[in-house]
Amino acid sequence: MEGMTTPRRTRMSGTQRREQLIDVGRRTFAERGVAAATVEEIAAAAGVTKPVVYEHFGGKEGLYAVIVDRETRSFLDHIASALTDDGTPRELFERAVTAQLSYISANPDGFRVLIRDAPSWHSTGSLASLMSDIATKIENELSRVMSRREIDPRFAPIYAQMLIGMAALTGDWWIEHGQEFDATEMAAHMVNLGWNGLTGLDATPTLVAAAPVASGEPDVDNMVAPIGLGDDETDDDIA
Numbered sequence: 530m531e532g533m534t535t536p537r538r539t540r541m542s543g544t545q546r547r548e549q550l551i552d553v554g555r556r557t558f559a560e561r562g563v564a565a566a567t568v569e570e571i572a573a574a575a576g577v578t579k580p581v582v583y584e585h586f587g588g589k590e591g592l593y594a595v596i597v598d599r600e601t602r603s604f605l606d607h608i609a610s611a612l613t614d615d616g617t618p619r620e621l622f623e624r625a626v627t628a629q630l631s632y633i634s635a636n637p638d639g640f641r642v643l644i645r646d647a648p649s650w651h652s653t654g655s656l657a658s659l660m661s662d663i664a665t666k667i668e669n670e671l672s673r674v675m676s677r678r679e680i681d682p683r684f685a686p687i688y689a690q691m692l693i694g695m696a697a698l699t700g701d702w703w704i705e706h707g708q709e710f711d712a713t714e715m716a717a718h719m720v721n722l723g724w725n726g727l728t729g730l731d732a733t734p735t736l737v738a739a740a741p742v743a744s745g746e747p748d749v750d751n752m753v754a755p756i757g758l759g760d761d762e763t764d765d766d767i768a
Contacts, residue, residue, distance in 0.1 A: 547585050554592045559641035563593050600639035607632040618674045626719050630712040633700045644701050664689040680732050692723050
């Protein structure tokens with residue numbers, strides 16, 4: 530049709546073309562999500578026709594699987610490399626958080642692909658399964674720390690999941706807000722909450738708030754006062 534031009538395809542080797550499609554697919558899945566993305570738009574962004582994508586990956590599903598596998602290995606390699614040397618539990622925790630932020634900063638699109646819900650036809654590679662793998666790797670160290678503090682180490686998996694989940698969701702917030710804080714600041718504040726929370730753990734924690742009333746009405750007589758100054762407290766008392 531007059532006035533329309535066909536994108537000029539750059540000649541590449543098979544390996545180069547495959548890497549280009551992976552880069553384009555990663556960016557597209559990060560921006561649109563795998564469910565909304567189409568082979569047509571991936572091919573158009575790469576300046577090729579749809580059959581080229583099918584030739585290399587068999588379709589969108591195959592491309593997504595390759596990207597998730599590559600990003601998962603990269604993410605885990607960042608964490609593993611931070612934990613290879615000996616150190617105190619706090620040092621290991623700091624390294625793990627810093628390594629995670631380093632990966633996110635260098636691979637924002639890859640991280641976005643991982644944190645999106647995996648489609649029903651892809652059984653692995655979701656954020657939940659990835660975080661679970663990482664949490665399992667730190668459970669043993671966390672268990673030793675808890676044992677020294679006379680806290681039942683059976684609960685180590687719970688704390689491992691909470692710590693890793695905190696780091697993952699905070700990392701998501703960080704890239705969504707344009708990384709307005711640098712990685713060192715982010716790591717320091719994440720470790721501040723995570724580590725100081727661990728050092729103040731109760732051996733036998735209980736809930737302070739009363740159990741919900743069966744009727745659904747608030748139990749005013751047993752309601753716990755909000756955190757802050759009580760009737761007999763002054764600023765000097767808590768300074």
